[in-house]
Amino acid sequence: MSVKQFDRKDLDYIFAVAKEMQGMVRRIGTFDLLKGKILANLFYEPSTRTSASFTSAMERLGGSVIPINEVKYSSVSKGESLPDTIRSLECYADVIVLRHPEVGSAAIAAKYARKPVINAGDGVGEHPTQALLDLFTIYQEMGQIDGLTVTMLGDLKHGRTVHSLARLLTLFDVKINYVSPEVLSMPEEVINEIKAKNIPQQAYQKLDSCLGESDVLYVTRVQKERFPDEASYEAVKGSYVIGTDTLAKAKEEMIVMHPLPRVNEIAMEVDDDPRAAYFRQMEYGLYIRMALLALVLGKV
Amino acid sequence: MSVKQFDRKDLDYIFAVAKEMQGMVRRIGTFDLLKGKILANLFYEPSTRTSASFTSAMERLGGSVIPINEVKYSSVSKGESLPDTIRSLECYADVIVLRHPEVGSAAIAAKYARKPVINAGDGVGEHPTQALLDLFTIYQEMGQIDGLTVTMLGDLKHGRTVHSLARLLTLFDVKINYVSPEVLSMPEEVINEIKAKNIPQQAYQKLDSCLGESDVLYVTRVQKERFPDEASYEAVKGSYVIGTDTLAKAKEEMIVMHPLPRVNEIAMEVDDDPRAAYFRQMEYGLYIRMALLALVLGKV
């Protein structure tokens, strides 16, 4: 449902299971842990990547998937409530993955469901499996999370991924930097939550101010439409594009992350640098989702 | 194809198989009766529920599904005829489930197909698997069908589910009540068919007139748009909404059914009453569809 439900012990456990999943996938590709189980993949708004990731996770575990992508054309458009849809689908499936444009919809679904529901993003609310895979990426790539400096770059105001990741990071001993145009800075609410956990944090407007100390650079997109006018966008956009020149000034062991899709905020020339971790990040998402499916179905 | 093709012995047999399916699903979830078989789930109009139900049915039997939901954008929009689409798909699949907006389309498909075709709704024509699952619900919930009083409520003119169910009920020793606004009453054609089978039937405009004697209350939606004007809709709408106050006047053992999706015609407060059978009805649909798939593929 939410990143707020996890403590550090939970994360250790999920990551241990995800690592096992990674090992199994690499050795044998697919196995039959969830054979006979059915996932209803219920997407009220499209998300190719998340949908494909959960489908693959279920299939690699030997389970089956009911893909439901076009709900907007369907009973929902006839006015059916989310609880009714959920209670119908759980007659056919063993677990439901829900992507919905409205905040709180996952909680409503879980309240009415007898079967497990996994929140795959509810509007500007949460996208907890993304936050888990982000953290797992850091853990796997850096070997540990304690002691790291994590720099978040771009539109920190609207990006739910950075909000969730920042919250999860408070379970560890880290330093967090924010680099964003002032109009797109991290919301006060998140800042205060982090502060309450005594995690050092610092906001900047230019990446150069903290690039050198960063172990993790988490890049998000800065959309033109978020700015009051063309001029204020043009003034800052250059600072939020990562190229090989950026990497030249960064630590040798730093990793660059991105929730994808990207547009121009990371130049394609960066892809060949071993520090470019964003495609590996996608792959870690598979293992995290396999772990979550196995866990909620009581098979671990 | 049609509810008209079943006699009482057929129903007994299908229900016996469906009960076995229920037992297997409850014990082991999924089994390999149709392993290696492929279902083409061909939906020319969306129906999340029916599509998901057939997909789940095939997957619980160990078979695979080719989901085909977006036919309207596809070769069909290039002008391909239904027979050509069917004859192409049967090269890839072992059984075809067809949902189509035009009456008679299922019969056309079956005429040209060499593989079995299951009618999953052809416009205002039939939706026979819905009628079968409705009847199976009554059978399972009440223990038998003979001797029951079944009351159908709402828009009986346009609802193909009540037409098909009424026809199937004539194979049993039942009494049927109709409760609807006059403009939405059961079509003469259906009334005459029922009469020809000597089944007692009675039409009312208010539910109170026959609620107390009802063993099954089958609710359908009354859509505002069906009325000539706002005033005539406002005049009746209250009579067609089921609440806990309605249930207070009903038999202790009555069941409330609904083909779903519902909008307001059954209040959510009713969901917690054990007489609310509409979500169990969805689940019975799974077993009926599993039975049908196994039967048409010769695996029972």
Added chain:
Amino acid sequence: MSVKQFDRKDLDYIFAVAKEMQGMVRRIGTFDLLKGKILANLFYEPSTRTSASFTSAMERLGGSVIPINEVKYSSVSKGESLPDTIRSLECYADVIVLRHPEVGSAAIAAKYARKPVINAGDGVGEHPTQALLDLFTIYQEMGQIDGLTVTMLGDLKHGRTVHSLARLLTLFDVKINYVSPEVLSMPEEVINEIKAKNIPQQAYQKLDSCLGESDVLYVTRVQKERFPDEASYEAVKGSYVIGTDTLAKAKEEMIVMHPLPRVNEIAMEVDDDPRAAYFRQMEYGLYIRMALLALVLGKV
């Protein structure tokens, strides 16, 4: 990627594998050669037939499919590049089938992918699996390809299937006839390629001129919109409709092929003639795609 990458030995090998697939499907329906493998079926434009064919091929081989049909609504509409989509999906799948409206997209995808990519049509570019199944149909129906006269009819200018098939046929000892209105004749570029391989070819405007000598009649649609005006369309359209009267003048052993969907260019009365090979052609497509999937995944 392209029909240009195959030589005659490759075709012999692919056809031998496809024949084995046919044998296995007829004997046991489905088998576990690709158990544990996942196909990402990535369709940027709809193609029910091709998509269903690949899905069935993967499922008959015991593998799983991630269906991705609505990419236009999804991250792609947020501006993601094809390479990024491919590199994300290959984290979840073992092989990618790509249908894309732009020429060259399959080559781009293959360049960036670490996993195998199969071109399922890239705009007016190529549709190589269609060409392979066309050729396999001729081979299976006629017993051999050398020595045959293949007549292509209809819109030869825009039909990528006839371009690809003509190119593949140059690997054999055949004669090729073209029958089309002058404005829709085979492009100079293809003509020159065929000529360079010393394959005899001849263009006609009327089918009667070469029907009697044809062993294979490959029909494509003549679309009204391709003509400069109504009159020029009306003048020729009759010549490009195949009926039983056409077949009366053809060889007893000729086969009629069509890439489907057809509209009016082959009358339905022809379907019952044993020479009508177009539905069998669909089925051969299944075996070719099974062979290709097994080959690119190294399982043959």
